[in-house]
Amino acid sequence: MIWIYNIFIFFYQFIVKIASFRNEKAKQWLVGRKDIWAQLEQQLPSKEPIIWIHSASTGEFEQAKPIIEQLKNSYPAYKVLVTFFSPSGYNAARKYALADYKFYLPVDTRRNAGRFLNIVRPQLVIFVKYEFWYHYLKSISSRNIPLLLVSSSFRKNQAFFKWYGGFYKKMLHFFTWIFVQDVSSLNILNQQQIIHCSISGDTRFDRVAAIEENFSEIPLVARFTANENVMVAGSTWPEDEELLETLAAQFPALKFIIAPHEINEGHIQNIQNRLPSPARFSQLKDNESNLQDYQTLIIDNIGMLSRLYKYGSIAYVGGAFKTGLHNILEAAVYGKPVIFGPNYQKFREAKELISAGGAFSITNAADLQQKISILLNDQHALAVASEAAANYVSNNKGATARIFQTIQEKRLLTR
Template sequence: MFWKIIYNLILLPFLFLIVLIGIIFSSKIRAGFLGRLKSKKILNTFIKNSKNDVKDVFWFHAASLGEYEQIKPVLSGLKEVEPNSYFILSVFSPSGYDYVKDDQIDCKIYLPFDFYWTIRACLLIVKPKKIIFAGYDVWPNLIWAAKKLNIHSVLFAARFSKKSSKGFVLVRKFYRDIYNSFSAIYTISNSDNEQLFKIIGKQNQPIIRILGNPRYDQVKTKSDKFTKERTQSVIQRPKRLIFGSMHVEDEKRLLESALGLLKDVKDLSFIWAPHDPSKKNIERIEDFFRSSEIHTNRLEDNDVNQVDGKVIIVDSIGKLSQLYWDAQIAYIGGGFSSGIHNVMEPAIARLPVFFGPEYSKFHEAEELILKGGGFSVESGAELFIQVKSLFENSSIFMNASYSATKVVHDNLGSSTRIIRSLIHD
C-alpha cells in the first residue's frame, strides 16, 4: 500500500506535470496526450460493437514499434490457437501508434493515462482474459488494477540489467511491489532471472520462466521474405557501411571519423539512416558531407544499388531491414544516448554490427559481443580503427559475419515457448 500511495500522490502527478509542459514544446508528446484522451472512448465503442460476440479478449501492450516486433510473432501464434478471440494493442509512443499496422489487431489504442480510476474503468469495459506486456514498459496502476480485478497479467521478454537503477534499495522495493503483482514473468536469460529474483525477493512470487526473446523469430521471419533472392555472399556485396537509426548524439561522436573512413578505405560508400528522418535531420547530414565535397543522394523509393552517391541518405522509415542486405558492415544508433536500436536485423543479414556503449539493456547486443559478431565503441576513433581493420582483413571479417548470424539462429524458438506458456499458465 505504501508504494501505491507514493506512486499515485507523488510520482504520477509529477510525471503528468512534465507531460503537460512537454505538450507545449513537442508535437510527439502532444500527439500522445491527445491520443490518450480518446482511448477509453475507442475501447468502449469497440466493445459495444462486439457485444453480441462472446469472445475472449487478449490485451497486448508495447512501448513502441520496436517492442511490437517482440509481440508480433507471439500475437500471430496465439491468434492461430485462439482464432475466435479479440486482440487489443495499446502502445505508449506516437511512433508505435502511427507505424504499427497489422490486420491481426482488432483494436489499437494509446495506452490510457495510468491513473487508477481511468485504468480500472478501461479494464471493466474490456474485461480481458489476459494482459500481456513486452519488454520493459510496465505501468504500475495497470498491473495493480489487473490483479485487483483477477485479470491474468504477463510480462515476457523481460530484461533486467545489472546496471539498472532497479538494483538500488528504494527503487528495488518499489519495483518489487509491481513485479510481484504479475501473474507470470518470462525472462530472456539466466542472468535476467537472477536479477529478477534480487528484485522480487522470495515471497509471493509470480510464475517465472526463462523463455528467450521472440524478436529473434520476428527478425528471421521478416528476412525470409526477401532472402531467397539474396544468394550473394556478404563478401561479394558492395563495400558499404550502413549507419542505421542514427541519433544526433551518434552523429556528434562519429561523423568526423566516418568522413575519415570514406577517404581512407578504397571504394567505400555509406547508407545513412537517421532515426528521425525529418527534413531538418536529413539536410544537416547532407550539409556535413557536401561541405567536404562528398556526393550525397536521397534514397526515396529507389533501389539502393541504382542510386548514385557516396552517401545515400534514407529519407523514410521501414526500409532498414532490407537495406542491411546491401551492405557489409553496420553501425546501429542510440548507443550514445537512450540505448541502441535493433541489432538483430543487421546480424541476420550477415553483417558485423557496431554500436555505442549504452547497450546493457539489450541481451542480444551482449550475445553479439560475446560471440564475436558485435562490437561496442566508445568513440569515433575506435569505430574508425575497428571498421578499417575488418575491411582490410577478409578472414576476420568473415568470422565476425558468421558469428553475428549464428547468434540469431541459436536463439530462435522463443515465440513457441511463450505461446505455450500463455495458454497453460
C-alpha cells in the same frame, strides 16, 4: 508510497501539456489520448473475446509481433488489442494488420484502470519487457485475469531490488507468470523469492528470423549497392553521423546507406551536408539510371531498416553514443558484422554478440576506421564475424514457442 506514485503521474501529465507547445511527440501523446474513452466504447465489440498486449514503444512492439502472430494462429477466435505509451510505438502499429485494435494507454490512475478493463474485458493481458503501471497491474490481478510479462530482463541495481523497492517489487507479484531473457534475470528474481518465472529468451530473435525468412527485395537499394562495399548505418543520431563523416573521408570507395532515427527535415539536411554525394530515397525512382553517381543513400522514411541491412557488407547501429543502443539483431540475422558505440552495457545481446565475435564496440573515429579497415581488407576476418553474427541469432530463437507452451500448459486461454 502509492501517494508519491500518484503525485508523479499527475505532474507527468502536467509537464507533457507544457512540453506539447513546442515538442511534437508530447503533442501527439496528448492528442492520441483525447476522447480515448469514446473511441474504446465505439470500436470494441461487445461479445468477442480480447487479448490485450501492451508495449511501451516501437522496440517492444517488435518483440510483441511474434506473439501476436502465434496468437492469431493458435487462437483465431480472439481479437488482439494493442496499447502503447509512446507516439512512436502507436505510429509503428497503425499499419500492422494482425492487431485488431490499436490505442494509446490511458494514464495510469485507479479510476482509468478500472474503466479501461470494464470496456475491454480482456481474457489475457501481456506486458512486453517493461513498463510497470501500478494501477493497471493491480486491477488486472484483482480481477484474476491472467497477466504475463514477456521478454523481460532484470539487473541487481534496479529499483525493484533496492532497500526502498518494496512498492516496485509488489508490482512483480501481480503477474501470473514472468518470462525472462536469461539465467541472470531468473536468479535475481529467485533470490527475491519471486518464483513464478522461467527463462524463455527474447522474442526479438524470432521476429528478425521471420523477417529474414520472408525477405522482400528493395530493387532501388539492390541497384545502388550492386558489387560494392557498403555500410548500412541504422537508427543513427548526429553523434554517429559525425563519425561516419570522418569514415567516408578515409574510405572514398565505401558506399553508405543511412537510415537515421529521426527523419525530420533538419536532420536529413544535416546528413546531406555531412556525407559525400548524397541522395534521398524518396527523391529517386526505381528506373533511375545514375544511381552509381551517388555514394550515400539517405532513407527518409520509416519501416525499411530491417530489410536494408541485408544489402550491406558491414552494419553500424546507432544510439550507443547517446540514448542507448538500438536493435542490432536486425543486422546480425543477415550475417552482418555489427559496429556500435561504447554505451551498450545494458544490452545483453550486444555483450553476447561481442563475445561471439560478431560485433565490435568503438569509442571514437579512429576506432571505427581501424575496425572497418580490418573487415574490408581481410576477407577471412569478415567471413568469421559474419558467421558468428548469423549463428548467434539462429542459436537464440524459440522464445515464442516457450511462452506458448506455458500458456497452453497453464490453460491461460481456451480455444
